[in-house]
Amino acid sequence: MAWVDDKTRVVLVDDEAVLADLFSSYLSRFFQVRDFSSPHEAKAFLERNTADLLISDLIMPGINGLELAAFARRMQPGLKVVLISGTCPWSWRQNQPPGQIDAFLNKPLRLADLHGCCKRVLGQA
Numbered sequence: 001m002a003w004v005d006d007k008t009r010v011v012l013v014d015d016e017a018v019l020a021d022l023f024s025s026y027l028s029r030f031f032q033v034r035d036f037s038s039p040h041e042a043k044a045f046l047e048r049n050t051a052d053l054l055i056s057d058l059i060m061p062g063i064n065g066l067e068l069a070a071f072a073r074r075m076q077p078g079l080k081v082v083l084i085s086g087t088c089p090w091s092w093r094q095n096q097p098p099g100q101i102d103a104f105l106n107k108p109l110r111l112a113d114l115h116g117c118c119k120r121v122l123g124q125a
Contacts, residue, residue, distance in 0.1 A: 007032040008122060009051045013042040013068065014084070015060040019107075023055070026111040027118065039063035046072050051079060053122060055114075058085035069100055080121045084109065 014020040017037035024035035036042040056065035086107035
C-alpha cells in the first residue's frame with residue numbers, strides 16, 4: 001500500500017502490536033503513519049515506499065531496530081530514525097545515540113514526548 005497524501009510519512013515498528021497501534025493512533029493526528037508489528041513486513045514496505053521518518057523498537061525478533069534502520073538508510077539515505085526501547089544495551093550519556101540513528105527514547109514514554117521527538121528530528125520543532 002502506497003502513501004496517499006503529502007503529509008509527513010512515518011513508518012512505525014514495534015513487535016508489541018498493542019504499542020504499535022497506540023503510538024500509531026496518536027501520531028496519526030500529526031503525520032501519515034504506517035505501523036507494523038513485524039520488522040520483516042516493515043522492511044518489505046520500505047523496499048517499495050519512501051518515508052520521512054522511521055520509528056522502531058530496538059529489540060525485536062528476527063531483525064532488530066538498528067538492523068532495520070541500517071537497511072532503511074541504505075534504501076533512503078536521508079531517512080530520519082528514532083529508536084525506542086524498554087531495555088537499552090548502550091550507555092546513553094547526554095542523549096547521544098549511535099551514528100545511524102537520530103534519537104532514542106526509553107519506554108515507557110509519554111505520547112507527547114514521542115511526538116515532540118519526531119518534530120525535533122524532522123526539523124519541525
